[in-house]
Amino acid sequence: MASQTTFFRSISRLYPHVRPIIPRLLLGLLSALLASVVALAIPQVLRVLVNSSLQPGGNPQTVWASAGIILLLGTAEAVLVALRRQFVINPATTVETRMRNSLYGHLQDLPVAFHDRWGSGQLLSRAMTDLNFLRRWMAFGAIMLVVTTLTVLIGIAAMFAMSWQLALIFLAAALPIMAYGFRFRRRFSKVTRRSQDQAGDLATTVEESVHGIRVLKAFGRSREALENFNGQAEELRQTEIAKARHQATFTMVVTLLPELALGAGLVVGIMLCTAGDLSIGALVAFFATAAVIAAPVEFSGMLLAMALTAKSAVDRHFEVMDAENTIVSPAEPRRPEKLSGALTFSRASFAFDDAPDKPILKDITLEIRPGETMALVGVTGSGKSALIQLVPRLYDATGGAVRIDGVDLRDFDVAELRRIVGVAFEDTTLFSSSVRDNVLLGAPEATAEVLDEALDVAQAHFAYSLPDGVDTLIGEEGLSLSGGQRQRIALARAIAARPRVLALDDPLSALDVHTEELVEARLRTVLKDTTTLIVAHRPSTVALADRVALLEDGTITAVGTHADLLARNQHYRHVIASLDVEPKDLDTELSDLEDQAEEATR
Known part of the structure; x- marks a missing residue:
């Protein structure tokens, strides 16, 4: 396993992959941030409306103007949210595809010794689940984490401008949230990594069971295999429950404390209005602003969990990418002028x-x-x-x-x-392709005559009687064929390469005795x-x-x-x-x- 790294050090390793799409990500970030600013502007319209139009002798036309402004701001917010999605979704999927292709290419290059040590399910979960999550985090989680943070900071600044007394009450709730956040980050990181590793082990078990289904059935071990799978699945379930419990507790804290602060702020705000130190419009705008930033605060638990899961996914991805390929070509390869094959x-x-x-x-x-x-x-x-x-x-x-x-x-x-x-x-080992593709794996440009000769030497004439002849798809690992048939296809593959x-x-x-002869x-x-x-x-x-x-x-x-x-x-x-x-x-x-x-x- 890789050594523990900080969040920013892990995430920074994505930079070479993300660099080409940074302009699009920044546009998406700007769109999301402007949407939040527009949302924060609506309470200020309400403040003006309450302080002017709703007072005795106020102009009724101002109500319609304010309603029109709020409608325009709401429409602008919706358009900006749609633009954020348009800016980031396509580039994020491109990064995901490139990283997946890079991982697959690296797996092809790594020596057999590496694959001897790694379960196929672990590699599969890294290639599919982890990269899929990273794409969603880049397109949504990372941007919204930044926007949420800035929205809260801007909102609190606006609160201080309206009433520093009420803002201090609201801000006091943030201190225990920050203290608990450090504890949550440490615990959630560990349980997230454990969950992802257990999911990889479970995928390995499924793959082994499917490939070995004949052996399990022949020896009557299907029930024991199911019990073993149930045990692993239960461990994963308990880990996921632990994840949910940590996240639920954090969400409860970040929801409850601001609500308590707002309750206390309401009492203090009424007292300030009674004393003439705060206008009713400012009080309304303060609580409207608090309502706007309440959602991001409550949302922060999920966003933080996504960020920590993304860090774990990055670490797992680069555990494979950092594996050294020890079997490489020299800087200046040699080759005999005339190859005899000694x-x-x-x-x-x-x-x-x-x-x-x-x-x-x-x-x-x-x-x-x-x-x-x-x-x-x-x-x-x-x-x-x-x-x-x-x-x-x-x-x-x-x-x-x-x-x-x-x-x-x-x-x-x-x-x-x-x-x-x-x-x-x-x-x-045969691949889920046609007989032709399997035989010509080492000589893809070979002629039909080479294919026919290889099949003839290996006595694999049965290939011509398959439903689609040599173009018949033989299924995963060739399990639709008998052991002797698979072996003859593999022998034909070695012969067709003409080494x-x-x-x-x-x-x-x-092979049976006659075929062997x-x-x-x-x-x-x-x-x-x-x-x-x-x-x-x-x-x-x-x-x-x-x-x-x-x-x-x-x-x-x-x-x-x-x-x-x-x-x-x-x-x-x-x-x-x-x-x-x-x-x-x-x-x-x-x-x-x-x-x-x-x-x-x-």
């Missing part, structure tokens, strides 16, 4: 930032020749997936180096590197000129490789052909014996579990 690990090590003393990979030394397919095998937890993710710089090696054609990956332009390296993961280096994290695990046969042809590092969890995948690297406790302990390692390495024989012979389609397994659960309840 992949080399030179004493490469890797540890997560929060556990630097517990490396996942240690002194990895491995050379994969251009066009060679290298299988990576090892028991669960040996670091295979971590090694794969070093190749496209999803993570950076914390020691040693990873090179392509002798050039350190950190010396490549990041975008260029990720065009050179293609990746397919075991846990496939020089291909990193595959067990991309065939969800067809895919492997086509891959041998397609990968003949592509350097490939493939994590293998099945013997059939190992057979696809030219050589095999054995990973044990984060270290490469043996490299050779499959037959060679079988003959001379006992641990390799143990690993091969433990590999799955049959594929695992998790969607099929979950469907079977659902069927079993339904049968058990009949």
